[in-house]
Amino acid sequence: xxxLFDSYQLGYTTLPNRVVMAPMTRVRxxxxxxxxxxxxxxxxxxxxxxxxxxxxxQPSLVGQSNPxxxxxxxxxxxxxxxxxxxxxxxxxxxxxxxxxxxxxxxxRDTTGTQPxxxxxxxxxxxVFTPTGPQPxxxxxxxxxxxxxxxxASYAHAARRAVEAGFDGVELHGANGYLIxxxxxxxxxxxxxxxxxxxxxxxxxxxxxxxxxxEAVGGTRTGIRLSPGGTFWGVEETDVLKLYTTLLTELARxxxxxxxxxxTTDEEVLxxxxxxxxxxxxxxxxxxxxxxxxxxxxxxxxxxxxxxxISFGRAFIANPDLVERLRAGLPIAPVDETTYYQGGDxxxxxxxxxxxxx
Numbered sequence: 487x488x489x490l491f492d493s494y495q496l497g498y499t500t501l502p503n504r505v506v507m508a509p510m511t512r513v514r515x516x517x518x519x520x521x522x523x524x525x526x527x528x529x530x531x532x533x534x535x536x537x538x539x540x541x542x543x544q545p546s547l548v549g550q551s552n553p554x555x556x557x558x559x560x561x562x563x564x565x566x567x568x569x570x571x572x573x574x575x576x577x578x579x580x581x582x583x584x585x586x587x588x589x590x591x592x593x594r595d596t597t598g599t600q601p602x603x604x605x606x607x608x609x610x611x612x613v614f615t616p617t618g619p620q621p622x623x624x625x626x627x628x629x630x631x632x633x634x635x636x637x638a639s640y641a642h643a644a645r646r647a648v649e650a651g652f653d654g655v656e657l658h659g660a661n662g663y664l665i666x667x668x669x670x671x672x673x674x675x676x677x678x679x680x681x682x683x684x685x686x687x688x689x690x691x692x693x694x695x696x697x698x699x700e701a702v703g704g705t706r707t708g709i710r711l712s713p714g715g716t717f718w719g720v721e722e723t724d725v726l727k728l729y730t731t732l733l734t735e736l737a738r739x740x741x742x743x744x745x746x747x748x749t750t751d752e753e754v755l756x757x758x759x760x761x762x763x764x765x766x767x768x769x770x771x772x773x774x775x776x777x778x779x780x781x782x783x784x785x786x787x788x789x790x791x792x793x794x795i796s797f798g799r800a801f802i803a804n805p806d807l808v809e810r811l812r813a814g815l816p817i818a819p820v821d822e823t824t825y826y827q828g829g830d831x832x833x834x835x836x837x838x839x840x841x842x843x
Contacts, residue, residue, distance in 0.1 A: 488788050490781070490795060491812055494536065496765060497705030497742050499580055499653055501536035504788070505808050506745075506796035508769055509539045509584040509656065509710070511552060513614075513826045514833060519544065519557030520566040526573040527834050531805035533579025536794065539656050539708075539745075542586025542663075545643035549636075551588025551663065552614045553596050554828065558583060558643040564650045571651030582654040582708060583647040585640045585698075589664030590625035590673065591718050601625040602636070604667050604674040604681065604690070610719025614826075622718070630678045636664065637690055641697035644707070654706030657694060660747055662718030665691045665709075669728060670720040684724060688732040695739055704740040708767070713758065714750030726754050733762045743767050745796065752790075759791045768792035781811050806838040815839050 494501045516522050529538055544550040544557045557563045567583075574581045590603035595615040603625035612619035628636065644655040659665035667673040668690035674681045680689050691709070698707045711732075714725045722728055736744060743765035746755060759766055770783035784795040801807050803820040810817055816839075824832020 490784050490788065491808075494765075494793060496537065496794075497654075501580065501794070502578075503534075503536040503808055504794045505536050505811065506767055506794050507532055507535040507538040507801045507807075508796035508798040509541055509586075509658070510798050510802065511541050511555060511826070512833065513552055513554030514828060515554055515556035516566075518560070519550070519555065519563050521556050521563070521570050522566070523569065524830055524834060525556070526570040529570055529581060530573035530577045530579070531834070532801055532807070533574050533577035534806065534808040535579065535801070536808075538574060538579055538581040539710075539796070540581060540583050542584050542658050543643065543647075545585050545587055545639040546636075547597050548592075548599050548602060549587035549589075549639060549664070550597050551586065551592050553616045554826075558585070558646045558650065559639075564646045567647075567650035567652070575651070580653045582656045582706075583643075583650075583652045584656045584658050584710070585643045585647070586658035587636065587639060587664040589667045591622065591663055593620055593623060595620070602628050602632075603664070604628065604670075604676055607673050607675060609662065609673075627676075630680070633680055633690060634693065637693040638697050640694045641701035644698045644702045648702050648706065654708065654742060655698065655702065656708040656710055656745060657691075657698060658710055659691055660710045660712035660717075660749075661715060662720045665694060666712065666715070666717070666720055669722060669732070671723040672721040673719070684728050684731050687728065688735060691732060692735045692739075695736060695741060699739050699741060705742050707739075707741045708743040708745055709736065709741060710745040710747070712747040712749040713754060715747065725750060726757060729758055730761045733758060737763055740764070743794070745769065756790055765793045766791065767794040767796050769796040769798065771798070778817070780817060781814070784811070802832075803836045805836055810839055
């Protein structure tokens with residue numbers, strides 16, 4: 487029987503276990519979207535994960551969603567990430583950078599420019615800005631001729647990620663951000679080749695992935711998806727058909743993995759497992775939902791055919807999460823007030839499990 491602690495061959499990389507650190511925004515980057523020494527320590531502390539997927543990294547300035555997040559679109563940003571990847575590698579780890587274009591989930595006060603999206607439909611809710619939460623603005627609908635350059639921005643960032651020492655990249659196609667907006671049936675009201683039918687709504691995701699595969703190779707390219715998710719007000723019709731069609735196209739590109747969030751019924755997720763012939767990463771808990779995933783949920787999804795299991799919040803307060811899961815040790819609770827506050831408190835200050843003397 488497969489366990490969380492069996493090794494796994496992901497492309498050319500051997501993972502020592504099947505535990506993945508899920509991407510989580512922590513807004514600790516320096517001005518200019520630069521990675522910091524504290525970020526190097528943070529990820530190195532968690533390098534026992536089979537694979538680390540970093541927080542979302544913007545591929546362009548207009549693609550930045552939140553203030554305080556890092557980028558991979560300037561030479562200075564690439565240089566700032568090299569100590570991070572070196573620290574992870576020195577501790578025996580492997581890391582993929584998550585490439586995240588926020589699309590309409592952004593604000594002019596953050597980027598200095600109007601957010602863009604598939605259509606001029608604002609997200610639902612308040613977005614983070616340098617002066618605090620503000621209502622999501624109406625984005626500028628991308629002209630048809632502009633769409634390919636935004637798809638290509640994922641590939642440009644992927645090249646820079648490899649230059650910075652990352653083992654690969656994960657495209658953020660989930661949670662209501664740009665790829666997810668194109669997949670949506672209410673954020674995407676386009677009448678050109680990128681909207682309307684399922685084939686058209688998946689086009690942007692396929693083009694962004696194809697460009698990234700061409701840039702860095704399929705073995706270095708993963709994608710995260712949230713089937714049926716409603717983050718930032720997105721809705722999706724024909725969820726099973728939408729994602730089955732998308733997975734068919736992604737299979738032709740031979741990407742390293744698909745990373746699914748448990749945002750729809752288990753029956754649908756299992757059907758998607760059957761539709762996807764490659765490596766499947768499953769995050770068993772709803773992002774920001776009421777319950778964190780633990781060993782029981784991980785074992786359940788391994789039994790249903792997942793190859794790797796990702797954990798989010800549990801990794802924040804438990805840098806030694808792999809050992810805690812292996813030994814059945816208590817999982818420390820996380821202080822949610824420190825998620826986005828900046829500084830090292832609640833970032834570097836969680837200890838490994840303290841055994842009694």
